[in-house]
Amino acid sequence: MNVYIHDKKMDKTELILFLTATNHISREKAEIIADHFKPKSIARNQFLLTEGQLSDEYFFMRSGFLRAFAYDTDGNDVTTNFYAGNQVVFEVSSFFNRTISKENIQALTDCEGWYITYAQLNMLFHSLQEFREFGRSVLVKGFASLKVRMLSMITETAEERYAHLLQTNPKLFEHVPLKYIASYLGITDSSLSRIRKELTKKQ
Amino acid sequence: MNVYIHDKKMDKTELILFLTATNHISREKAEIIADHFKPKSIARNQFLLTEGQLSDEYFFMRSGFLRAFAYDTDGNDVTTNFYAGNQVVFEVSSFFNRTISKENIQALTDCEGWYITYAQLNMLFHSLQEFREFGRSVLVKGFASLKVRMLSMITETAEERYAHLLQTNPKLFEHVPLKYIASYLGITDSSLSRIRKELTKKQ
DNA sequence: GTGATTTCTTGTCATTTGGCAAGATTAAAG
DNA sequence: CTTTAATCTTGCCAAATGACAAGAAATCAC
Numbered sequence: 001m002n003v004y005i006h007d008k009k010m011d012k013t014e015l016i017l018f019l020t021a022t023n024h025i026s027r028e029k030a031e032i033i034a035d036h037f038k039p040k041s042i043a044r045n046q047f048l049l050t051e052g053q054l055s056d057e058y059f060f061m062r063s064g065f066l067r068a069f070a071y072d073t074d075g076n077d078v079t080t081n082f083y084a085g086n087q088v089v090f091e092v093s094s095f096f097n098r099t100i101s102k103e104n105i106q107a108l109t110d111c112e113g114w115y116i117t118y119a120q121l122n123m124l125f126h127s128l129q130e131f132r133e134f135g136r137s138v139l140v141k142g143f144a145s146l147k148v149r150m151l152s153m154i155t156e157t158a159e160e161r162y163a164h165l166l167q168t169n170p171k172l173f174e175h176v177p178l179k180y181i182a183s184y185l186g187i188t189d190s191s192l193s194r195i196r197k198e199l200t201k202k203q
Numbered sequence: 204m205n206v207y208i209h210d211k212k213m214d215k216t217e218l219i220l221f222l223t224a225t226n227h228i229s230r231e232k233a234e235i236i237a238d239h240f241k242p243k244s245i246a247r248n249q250f251l252l253t254e255g256q257l258s259d260e261y262f263f264m265r266s267g268f269l270r271a272f273a274y275d276t277d278g279n280d281v282t283t284n285f286y287a288g289n290q291v292v293f294e295v296s297s298f299f300n301r302t303i304s305k306e307n308i309q310a311l312t313d314c315e316g317w318y319i320t321y322a323q324l325n326m327l328f329h330s331l332q333e334f335r336e337f338g339r340s341v342l343v344k345g346f347a348s349l350k351v352r353m354l355s356m357i358t359e360t361a362e363e364r365y366a367h368l369l370q371t372n373p374k375l376f377e378h379v380p381l382k383y384i385a386s387y388l389g390i391t392d393s394s395l396s397r398i399r400k401e402l403t404k405k406q
Numbered sequence: 407g408t409g410a411t412t413t414c415t416t417g418t419c420a421t422t423t424g425g426c427a428a429g430a431t432t433a434a435a436g
Numbered sequence: 437c438t439t440t441a442a443t444c445t446t447g448c449c450a451a452a453t454g455a456c457a458a459g460a461a462a463t464c465a466c
Binding site: 080143147 | 296347354
């Protein structure tokens, strides 16, 4: 073992911590897995994924903010999701079904992290059952949070949805234009502006 | 091989067809997998899953209609999903995270199908990589359809959402009280009633 | 720093939706 | 069959939201 390799591994501390966090993966296995990840930087406004392409990178984002968006039938830009640091980012349907993506994923700030390709992921899934558990838990977590969001769309007012987002994800608002947050919440930007006005009145 | 066993296997035709449909699983493997499933019938109004319990059955429904629902903070019953025949039904989060469910799943009509438990599923996942692929595709499909529904909540009017549901799932309306459909669409039952009135005017 | 562009707010008005309650219709229970 | 309960519709009015446009504020590009 030489110093250079050692340093490179140390580099991936956050990735290794993330892999071990769910308790499915031991430290040793996590290091083996992390070795397969390559570093990736995305400059602000650059795309991690563009509509029409295949989502082929399983990207662990260490730092930064990403926005996923699609276009509706009238051609309007609709924010489908935000991603902050310390999570895995990819478009589930395109990635696992090997179909082209209808979604774009764009950097709101400079982003840093590591990725592996679909082929590598499958190879690792095949050889490490611990990593399969991890992969499943990533899927299940994403699924569950989308269900929570759907329930909030049904049961909560726009004002409540906004207040919750502000509460649970305050740092988002430092980097994201409000019009993007508005479409994420399912309202227009002028409605959001009025809601914000109301809320400042109340406090 | 005796006639009794043979007949029992023939019984599971729909299950085997479903397992092979995604092309991950060969006919032979599908029969092996299907052998582990036990038949399950749910009478109308009975529960497949009750709030507070663990979702421990991976239930393939051959025929019938199910409704998943939760209670919001005001205690109102909110329909989170409908399930028609020919699909796998379970509560993702409770099932895979081994936590108690916040959702109920109740039969709208008599239902028939087969199930395996979480332990059996994991055992089969472990030994049959083809079945793992199948399991992943079940998760991915559910995830993708929830994303589509979320996008429609953001971009479409209640009238459009209703019209689409009527178009894509007409049989649902034969078995489901409209108030359940209303909360699934994110509106009140009186709003739905007015929307239906408008639509009959238009045609 | 300055002009251009984007973002955000605000006003006006129309439309959608909700809350509530009463009545009509349908389904369920005995 | 009859009574009871559940479901659905409708009316009224208030509240929330959207569409559109204009102006203010902030940000970006050079």
